[in-house]
Amino acid sequence: MKPKAYERSIDPATRAMLLKAEKEGIETAWDRYEKQLPQCSFGQLGVCCRNCNMGPCRIDPFGEGADKGVCGATADIIVARNLLRMIAAGAAAHSDHARDAVLTFKKMSGGEAGSYGIKDEAKLFSLAAEYGISAEDRSKEEITAELASALLAEFGKQEGPIQYTRRAPETRLRLWAELGIEPRGIDREIVECMHRTHMGVDNDATHILLHGLRTSLSDGWGGSMIATEVQDVLFGTPEPRKATVNLGVLSEDKVNVIIHGHEPILSEMIVEAAEDPTLLKLAKEKGAKGINVAGICCTGNETLMRHGTPIAGTFLQQELAVITGAVEAMVVDVQCVMPALGSLTGCYHTKFISTSPKADFPGTNRIEFHEEKAYETAKEIVRTAVENFPNRSPEKVSIPDEKQECMVGFSAEAILKALGGTPTPLIDAIAGGSVKGIGAVVGCNNVKVQHNYGHVNLVKELIKNNVLVVTTGCNAIACAEAGLLVPEAASMAGEGLKGVCEALGIPPVLHMGSCVDISRILVLASAIAKALGVDISDLPAAGAAPEWMSEKAVSIGAYVVSSGVYTVLGTVPPVLGSAAVADLLTRGLDGVVGASFAVEPDPFKAASLMLARIxxxxxxxxxxx
Structure with a gap:
């Protein structure tokens, strides 16, 4: 019988670390998942309610127990309310990330964040023009300050649509307006989510879910898009570059600093601090040959696509990076950070450093980050890692050999540039049949799915059938680890897509960035739809999240479907306790917004659903x- 590690992941580096963890008696996410089995079936169906203290209430889906909560709420109401709260939490996470980026942007304009500057002036002027901000006879600082104020105002906008929704095709804008789901400010929509789901407020499942779509749109076309755009202005709009991924990027003879989470405000400074001559000299004095910064999750994706900083792995590889025994510091900001890292790092020499004022974890060294002293804080963090290098236990070090080259940095601008500044060549390739359509494959890892199995096999099936894939987040990392993000991967594609990739020198799978950068996919889809004179829902395109697990993914899925893109989920959301809600999401929405969800755990069957839609x-x- 094969060890459990082989059932848990398809990635050799991950398997190696799982075997090491088992040998050393170290618990991982997979072990904790097995201890939870069997999981609460009421929770999995979404039919439990804790929204007041008369509960918790649960509805028996088999009709043998209660069919209503104490207040009279049915399964339809409870499931819809629970889903709306998931959307609210996910939208809040992405959009609060955006707010922090804009606040840094504003402080920089006033000279309060001297470590930062404008890396993409062209995008600064372009964004200012969208807001009607004049650039004539004005300094960059003045333009930046006015733009930052306009962007901050978007978060609490009480009436009227947010600005970036104007990027969508006119037909889509009219549809949102007719349905009453044209989004206002993200803060208003989230507050309304919480109000509607309070006991005794909104008790119609369809009405509840429509507000979920509205809230998600304020994330996708608001918060997430703002984060992407501001970060591009501050740190540069990504362009294609080469890098390496997987646990093998860790170094046996250098200080290893892992940056993990989702916000690049600090990690940009850490990448810079790792090249500081004073710190490099200190590293050599401590016996190291240098300082190696590597990423996990979307903080890693941010620095990967702008600097070529290597990525050590996906969400489910965060513990495994520590288990290599070679990480001097695990530096985290927000989102997707396992609190288990505290006890795990205690088994090794690794310093677990939390930096966000919003997020603390058990067992951390707290070095709080503020923009006013960004570079100084980054140097302190890197110095802490360097000084920890002599504490490494050589007998505990085992770094897998696996590392894979990849090509990343395909922003919407970079893709259009590669096409000659217009989507026409791609449209021609689609019209001629060389490219059948576009597949947007995104999302997390989930221990319920063999690690990377859903991601890799779904994408391979799509490119084999001449579908060009665009990807973000952990799916992008998984595809990179499987060798799908290099031009040579065109050999795995169908003849039509292969020819297009070889002519342009690109992979068949394009890395477009982090989770918030799904907004780049919306911009690209909108540009193609406008060029064709159609709505986004008319495009031969489909989305998927094969291994999703977070509330952010629920918000993402909702705004992608609300934008008109059919989306297949690989893990089952907690909605099956209500036939009405499940039917609305998987069928009814098609007649409302022109797209719907499907749920299919088998990646090959999921690919077939997407291909049929295309x-x-x-x-x-x-x-x-």
Missing amino acids: EEKRKALGLKA
Whole structure:
């Protein structure tokens, strides 16, 4: 019988660290998942309610127990309210990230955050123009200050649509307005989510879910898009570059600093501090040959696509990076950080450093980050890691050999630039059948799915059938680890897509960034739809999240579907306790917003669903099969 490690992941580096963890008696997320089995079936169906203290209430889906909560709430109401709260939490996470980026932007304009500057002036002027801000005879600082104020005002906007929704096709804008889901400020929509789901407020499942769509749109076309745009201005808009991924990027003879989380405000400074001559000299004095910064999750994706900083792994590899025994500091900001890291780092020499004023964890060294002293704080963190290098136990060090080259940095601007500044060549390739359509594959890892199995096999199936894939987040990292983000991967694609990739020198799978950068996919889809004179829902495109697990993914899925893109989920959301809600999400939404969800754990069947949708849209546009 094969060890459990082989059932848990398809990635060799991950398997190696799981075997090491088992040998050393170290607990991982997979072990904790097995201890939870069987998981609460009421929770999995979404039919439990804790929204007041008369409960918790639960509805028996088999009709043998209670069919209503104490207040009279049915399964439909409870499931819809629970889903709306998930959307609110996910939208809050992405959009609070955006707010921090804008606050840094504003402080920089006033000279209060001297470590930062404008890396993309062209985008600064472009964004200012969208807000009607004049650049004539004005300094960059004045333009930046006015733009920052306009962006901050978007968060609490009480009436009227947020600015970046104007990037969507006119037909989509009219549809949102007709449905009453044109988004206002993200803060208003989230507050309304919490109000509606309070005991005794909104008790109609369809009404509740429509507000969920509205809230998600304020994230996708608001908060997330703002984060992407501001970070591009501050740190540079990504362009294609080469890098390496997987646990093998860790170094046996250098100080290893892992940056993990989702906000690049600090990690940008850590990348810079790691090249500081004083710290490099100190590292050599401590016996190291240098300082190696590597990423986990989307903080890693941010620095990967702008600097080529290597990525050590996905969400489920965060513990495994520590288990290598070679990490001097695990530096975290917010989101997707396992609190288990505190006790785990105690088994090794690793310093677990938390930096965000909003997020603390058990067992951390707290070095709180503030923009006013960004570079100084980054140097303190890197120095802490360097001084920890002599504490490494050589007998505990085991770094897998696996590391894979990848090509990253395909922002919407970079893709259009590669196409000659217009989406026309891509449209021509789609119209001619060389490229059947576009697949947007994103999302987390989930211990319920064999690590990377859903991600890699779904994407391979799509490119084999001439679907160009765009990817973000942990899916992007998984695809990179599987060798799908290099031009040579075109050999795995169908003949049509292969030819296009070889002509342009690109991979068949394009890394577009972190989770918030799904907004880049919206911008690209909108540009293609406008060029064709159609709505986004008319495009031969489909989305998927094969291994999703977080509330952010619920918000993402909702705004992608609300934007008109059919989306397949690989893990089951907690909605099956209500036939009405499940039916609305998987069928009814098609007649409302032109797209819906599907749930299919098998990546090959999921690919078939996406391909069928793409062919259906091709046929409707009069394109050849």
